[in-house]
Amino acid sequence: MAFVKFKYGKTNVISGSDAIAIGIKLARPEVLSVYPITPQTIIAERLAQFVNNGELDAEMIRVEGEHSAISAAIGSQATGVRTISATSSQGLALMHEVLFTVSGMRLPIIMPVANRALSAPINIWNDHQDSISQRDAGWIQLYVESGQEALDTAIQAFKIGEDHEVLLPVMICLDGFQLTHVYEPVNIPSQKLVDSFLPKYNPFFKLDPKKPVTMGPVGGPDSYMELRKDLHEAMLNSAKIIKKVNDEFAKKFGRSYGDGLIETYKSKDAETLVICIGGVASTAREVIDDLRKKGLKAGMVRIKCYRPFPSASLEKACVNAKNVAVIDRNISLGASGAVYNEVKALLPKKKVSGFIMGLGGRDVKKEHIAYAIKKAGKKVVEWVGI
Numbered sequence: 007m008a009f010v011k012f013k014y015g016k017t018n019v020i021s022g023s024d025a026i027a028i029g030i031k032l033a034r035p036e037v038l039s040v041y042p043i044t045p046q047t048i049i050a051e052r053l054a055q056f057v058n059n060g061e062l063d064a065e066m067i068r069v070e071g072e073h074s075a076i077s078a079a080i081g082s083q084a085t086g087v088r089t090i091s092a093t094s095s096q097g098l099a100l101m102h103e104v105l106f107t108v109s110g111m112r113l114p115i116i117m118p119v120a121n122r123a124l125s126a127p128i129n130i131w132n133d134h135q136d137s138i139s140q141r142d143a144g145w146i147q148l149y150v151e152s153g154q155e156a157l158d159t160a161i162q163a164f165k166i167g168e169d170h171e172v173l174l175p176v177m178i179c180l181d182g183f184q185l186t187h188v189y190e191p192v193n194i195p196s197q198k199l200v201d202s203f204l205p206k207y208n209p210f211f212k213l214d215p216k217k218p219v220t221m222g223p224v225g226g227p228d229s230y231m232e233l234r235k236d237l238h239e240a241m242l243n244s245a246k247i248i249k250k251v252n253d254e255f256a257k258k259f260g261r262s263y264g265d266g267l268i269e270t271y272k273s274k275d276a277e278t279l280v281i282c283i284g285g286v287a288s289t290a291r292e293v294i295d296d297l298r299k300k301g302l303k304a305g306m307v308r309i310k311c312y313r314p315f316p317s318a319s320l321e322k323a324c325v326n327a328k329n330v331a332v333i334d335r336n337i338s339l340g341a342s343g344a345v346y347n348e349v350k351a352l353l354p355k356k357k358v359s360g361f362i363m364g365l366g367g368r369d370v371k372k373e374h375i376a377y378a379i380k381k382a383g384k385k386v387v388e389w390v391g392i
Contacts, residue, residue: 010055013195022185025050025153025192026118027176029160030090030283031062032200033102037082037089038066042073045182046094046120046128053092072097076104083113084221086212088164091115093121094182095136102140108175109144109306112210113173113224114167117145118160121284122182123366131367132182133335134283138309138312138344145236146176147242147313149283153192155263162173162251162266169251170210172244181285183367195259245314255389267316268310270323272298276305278382279324281349282333283309286363286370290333293375304379309345317352329357329383333375335364342387357383363390 022030027049031310039059040050051157056062067082069075075091075092093101098119108115123129139149150161152158156178163176180186182236208259213217225233226299245267252266263269271291273279280290287308307323311315324330334343341347346360352354364370374390383386 010092012194014194017191017193018188020192021187021189022153022180024052024155025157026160027052028194029157032054032197033164033204035163036064037087038064039075039079041069042090043094045186046092048247049092049118054233071270072100073097073204076101079115080108083115084213086209087205087254089115092118094120095124098136105143112173113174118164118178120186129366132184133365134338137177137179141313146174148311149179151285151287153190157192158261162255164371165204165251166248168207172240172247173210174240174244184285194241198363241314248311257307263310265319267311268320269310271306273305273307273323275303276327276380277303278329279305279307279327280331280379281307289372290375293372317347324353330383331378334362337362359383359385360387361390
């Protein structure tokens, strides 16, 4: 991979993959346990470059696959070392059983996920099926819209997951190709500024022969439910920490993303709201501006944090809307879109319609979003763009 020199403290035109890799580098992780997979590979390569050039003092573990990558990450994080992994699609699916172990052991591993469709048929393009399929694994899930947000969220993720009131792993989900491979202006902060925001990792507990502990023991019927309840409450509690870190980041860096859980656009007086995740929000903003010029009061809510589900923030944002259109780039087969299911349950008095779009990299066009907004409240679930 070609050597690239980035300018810190300045704006650089870089890819989303570069942005999130730089964000991780600035957080000073000590172990990188990553196996390459399209479209995540550039992230792994860029991190390897940082290590090879001496820009990042970290150990990069060469593993045999994604199951090994996340398993090795458990070992290093458990010793009190800040650790990351990264993956996509089938690689994330291969990690499935170990993801539950990570969260159950309360290890704040940070992992970018370059969102990509799941096979079969074989497809390397973007939708959100891979990470949405892992929504119940006990990982905080943050979805980003831009390269700048990818870098900023990478830095914030460490502070969120490592907080002693949270102690949970974090996925940073970014659209494969449509964000990972697209170049845009991104401000790269200085290492000094990031160090002033993100303290050194202070593990709540760790494996240490001088102070032995047992981690990941057997949990019988007398204790398993209590431990799962603790994990659930930690996930719920993380919402306030996510908001707090978002506010602290805004004061330090001058950038924020809504309240850290959701971001709204012209939603206060909107009669119809579109709810979406990821990069499709950028297109939705243009559609809303077009419709506003025609007299239609439309607005948007972008879900940044899918787990924990931002129920209170979302309910407040939708209080004035008559109709809600939920765009899902996933499908819960035999039911409907996963986000639609949760929004509908949260807003039983609203007219909530679901629209399945953009699976397997299919373009989500302006006319598709405009159609969803105009049809909101009239049909329960509809596939658009086929």
